[in-house]
Amino acid sequence: xxxxxxxxxxxxxxxxxxxxxxxxxxxxxxxxxxxxxxxxxxxxxxxxxxxxxxxxxxxxxxxxxxxxxx
Amino acid sequence: xxxxxxxxxxxxxxxxxxxxxxxxxxxxxxxxxxxxxxxxxxxxxxxxxxxxxxxxxxxxxxxxxxxxxxxxxxxxxxxxxxxxxxxxxxxxxxxxxxxxxxxxxxxxxxxxxxxxxxxxxxxxxxxxxxxxxxxxxxxxxxxxxxxxxxxxxxxxxxxxxxxxxxxxxxxxxxxxxxxxxxxxxxxxxxxxxxxxxxxxxxxxxxxxxxxxxxxxxxxxxxxxxxxxxxxxxxxxxxxxxxxxxxxxxxxxxxxxxxxxxxxxxxxxxxxxxxxxxxxxxxxxxxxxxxxxxxxxxxxxxxxxxxxxxxxxxxxxxxxxxxxxxxxxxxxxxxxxxxxxxxxxxxxxxxxxxxxxxxxxxxxxxxxxxxxxxxxxxxxxxxxxxxxxxxxxxxxxxxxxxxxxxxxxxxxxxxxxxxxxxxxxxxxxxxxxxxxxxxxxxxxxxxxxxxxxxxxxxxxxxxxxxxxxxxxxxxx
Numbered sequence: 001x002x003x004x005x006x007x008x009x010x011x012x013x014x015x016x017x018x019x020x021x022x023x024x025x026x027x028x029x030x031x032x033x034x035x036x037x038x039x040x041x042x043x044x045x046x047x048x049x050x051x052x053x054x055x056x057x058x059x060x061x062x063x064x065x066x067x068x069x070x
Numbered sequence: 071x072x073x074x075x076x077x078x079x080x081x082x083x084x085x086x087x088x089x090x091x092x093x094x095x096x097x098x099x100x101x102x103x104x105x106x107x108x109x110x111x112x113x114x115x116x117x118x119x120x121x122x123x124x125x126x127x128x129x130x131x132x133x134x135x136x137x138x139x140x141x142x143x144x145x146x147x148x149x150x151x152x153x154x155x156x157x158x159x160x161x162x163x164x165x166x167x168x169x170x171x172x173x174x175x176x177x178x179x180x181x182x183x184x185x186x187x188x189x190x191x192x193x194x195x196x197x198x199x200x201x202x203x204x205x206x207x208x209x210x211x212x213x214x215x216x217x218x219x220x221x222x223x224x225x226x227x228x229x230x231x232x233x234x235x236x237x238x239x240x241x242x243x244x245x246x247x248x249x250x251x252x253x254x255x256x257x258x259x260x261x262x263x264x265x266x267x268x269x270x271x272x273x274x275x276x277x278x279x280x281x282x283x284x285x286x287x288x289x290x291x292x293x294x295x296x297x298x299x300x301x302x303x304x305x306x307x308x309x310x311x312x313x314x315x316x317x318x319x320x321x322x323x324x325x326x327x328x329x330x331x332x333x334x335x336x337x338x339x340x341x342x343x344x345x346x347x348x349x350x351x352x353x354x355x356x357x358x359x360x361x362x363x364x365x366x367x368x369x370x371x372x373x374x375x376x377x378x379x380x381x382x383x384x385x386x387x388x389x390x391x392x393x394x395x396x397x398x399x400x401x402x403x404x405x406x407x408x409x410x411x412x413x414x415x416x417x418x419x420x421x422x423x424x425x426x427x428x429x430x431x432x433x434x435x436x437x438x439x440x441x442x443x444x445x446x447x448x449x450x451x452x453x454x455x456x457x458x459x460x461x462x463x464x465x466x467x468x469x470x471x472x473x474x475x476x477x478x479x480x481x482x483x484x485x486x487x488x489x490x491x492x493x494x495x496x497x498x499x500x501x502x503x504x505x506x507x508x509x510x511x512x513x514x515x516x517x518x519x520x521x522x523x524x525x526x527x528x529x530x531x532x533x534x535x536x537x538x539x540x541x542x543x544x545x
Contacts, residue, residue, distance in 0.1 A: 029492060029493075032491065032492050033491040033492060033493045036490040036491035036492070037490075037491050039488070039490050039540075040487070040488045040490050040491060041317065041524070041532075042491075042518070042519060042520060043519070044518060044519025044522075045491070045518040045519055045520065048517075048518055049491075
């Protein structure tokens with residue numbers, strides 16, 4: 001047996017980390033707005049911010065897994 | 071070499087841990103408004119700390135710029151001192167008091183007054199939210215007020231009576247201690263400007279009670295049956311704001327919503343009398359309003375003292391509290407450090423917004439995109455480029471439809487926010503620096519449901535802070 005396996009490891013480019021940092025900052029901001037809309041007694045704004053937060057969160061998780069499996 | 075005992079962290083794990091840490095910290099910051107002191111504070115932007123400015127000016131965000139000329143254009147040559155009482159032979163003056171009767175006619179005034187009373191009676195009998203007996207009772211609780219006068223109570227022991235010289239300090243020091251005292255007595259923000267040949271025109275020619283206001287070379291202010299004398303030495307004008315409850319006024323136009331205005335006026339009576347005694351205690355004079363809305367044009371004082379900008383409401387909008395304040399005026403002979411007008415993009419924002427004009431049931435507010443020099447009636451004071459309102463339409467609507475002071479223009483204004491969510495700070499900064507975004511900001515304000523009238527019965531279930539003022543202030 002003389003099987004050889006070549007494992008290629010691709011380094012993620014720097015701008016990908018920058019994009020993830022941008023995503024994180026947006027998420028943190030939207031989360032703050034969602035939480036703070038509670039004490040502001042603004043139910044519609046609160047709902048919209050929570051929806052935005054979870055859509056971005058789920059989107060981020062999906063992209064992460066897709067990129068990870070490549 | 072053995073790695074035993076060492077924790078090895080891959081780059082991926084390191085970044086993941088870092089990301090989680092940042093997220094946790096951010097959530098912690100974000101959750102702050104939910105509990106603790108911040109939720110109880112009337113305005114955390116003024117949490118206890120030393121003044122960073124020698125004159126005690128509050129720290130304002132970077133997007134609030136001081137400017138030499140106010141954002142409302144003024145033609146001082148055209149401006150005259152205003153009559154805050156209706157003058158029959160001139161057919162000119164305020165719509166307050168007898169003015170409204172003069173503008174609509176005696177018969178119409180009586181008819182509207184009857185209609186107004188019927189509305190309120192109907193509200194109580196039918197238990198209409200915002201007009202119920204408990205709302206009326208709360209409204210009645212705003213009536214008892216301390217007496218106010220032009221000269222003040224004059225009871226404080228003066229430095230002369232103590233046998234010491236009157237207080238002295240630099241103008242910065244004077245402004246700082248006056249600000250500290252005003253805020254301690256309940257004012258939200260305080261600003262100063264000097265009366266010169268132009269700005270004297272912001273002092274009424276006639277007070278609401280019909281007394282003439284006259285500048286004099288006398289050193290001591292005085293008052294007769296028909297006149298009030300302002301010494302030329304009392305050239306330092308003070309404008310101060312008293313917060314209104316945003317959460318309460320968002321129930322406008324109802325009795326419940328409008329009584330927060332009465333509460334702010336009631337508080338101002340106490341503040342004015344207290345501060346007149348403070349000045350007397352220092353050895354100086356402080357001239358105040360002899361009644362509600364007396365002495366001078368309060369929004370104009372607020373503009374000149376840098377507390378805010380004039381707006382489509384034709385009232386002051388402040389960067390800190392939006393229009394959720396009442397503005398009050400005083401004069402003193404204590405030399406204080408002066409302030410400048412500000413530009414926070416508010417007047418520009420009004421060009422694109424028009425939300426207040428759309429919400430105004432009486433059609434009293436201007437829909438013009440740009441402010442104009444043209445007045446809409448003899449109740450307006452010409453000489454500044456503004457969004458003049460039809461005050462008769464405003465007052466008529468209050469009698470035919472709301473039965474009480476309206477205030478819906480204040481309630482729907484996009485600047486009327488509690489400022490707990492960071493988005494409001496971003497929008498205000500955007501309005502100040504990127505006016506081309508103003509239309510988008512207005513649309514988003516609607517989309518997110520801001521400014522919608524809130525449930526009056528729900529108000530009675532809310533655990534609000536003192537005076538119902540729950541403004542988060544600025545970070």
